[in-house]
Amino acid sequence: MSAARLVQVLAIAIFAAVVASDTCDGACPASAEIEHINPPSLFNGTDFGFAQIVTATNVRKKIWISGQTSQDTVPNVLGRTLDEQADGAIANVKRALEAVGATVDDIVHQQIFIANYNPDTDIPIVGKVTNAFKTSNGNFPSAELIGVQSLFTRELLIEIYTEAVLP
Numbered sequence: 001m002s003a004a005r006l007v008q009v010l011a012i013a014i015f016a017a018v019v020a021s022d023t024c025d026g027a028c029p030a031s032a033e034i035e036h037i038n039p040p041s042l043f044n045g046t047d048f049g050f051a052q053i054v055t056a057t058n059v060r061k062k063i064w065i066s067g068q069t070s071q072d073t074v075p076n077v078l079g080r081t082l083d084e085q086a087d088g089a090i091a092n093v094k095r096a097l098e099a100v101g102a103t104v105d106d107i108v109h110q111q112i113f114i115a116n117y118n119p120d121t122d123i124p125i126v127g128k129v130t131n132a133f134k135t136s137n138g139n140f141p142s143a144e145l146i147g148v149q150s151l152f153t154r155e156l157l158i159e160i161y162t163e164a165v166l167p
């Protein structure tokens with residue numbers, strides 16, 4: 001075999017290997033190795049619906065999902081209360097995950113934005129949102145809760161930003 005032919009064969013083999021690993025040949029692990037850490041030096045976030053630290057290894061694909069609100073595909077705003085819109089925003093985050101072959105178990109980070117956030121009334125809604133993204137192992141993503149003066153329009157009351165990873 002000539003050197004040029006050898007290079008050609010190797011290139012094809014490497015390309016085939018890359019393509020095979022890209023599709024995982026049916027043997028992809030279910031999730032990248034995501035570790036949820038609540039170190040003893042910080043308070044334990046689990047009871048508050050988040051992990052202080054999340055690390056991920058074996059990451060092949062990183063996913064950034066734009067802030068999801070309670071809107072349909074038109075987009076019309078669905079729901080008039082914070083509670084109703086939380087359900088709509090949660091459902092849209094799950095639709096976005098599904099669109100790229102990910103699940104709640106693949107989420108590493110979230111930000112919850114609430115318009116005119118009022119801790120006296122809104123904490124249970126925050127709990128509903130964080131619980132919706134609890135992993136099958138009972139862990140939560142690292143997260144922030146951010147009260148804002150307004151979202152894109154006055155009708156929108158909650159927006160959820162999500163980052164996920166796939167192996």
Ligand SMILES: *[C@@H]1O[C@H](CO)[C@@H](O)[C@H](O)[C@H]1NC(C)=O
Nearest residue numbers: 037038039040044045046047
């Ligand atoms: C954090 O709290 C959760 C729930 O109370 C508990 O299961 C977990 O073991 C705690 N983690 C640490 C590191 O203490």
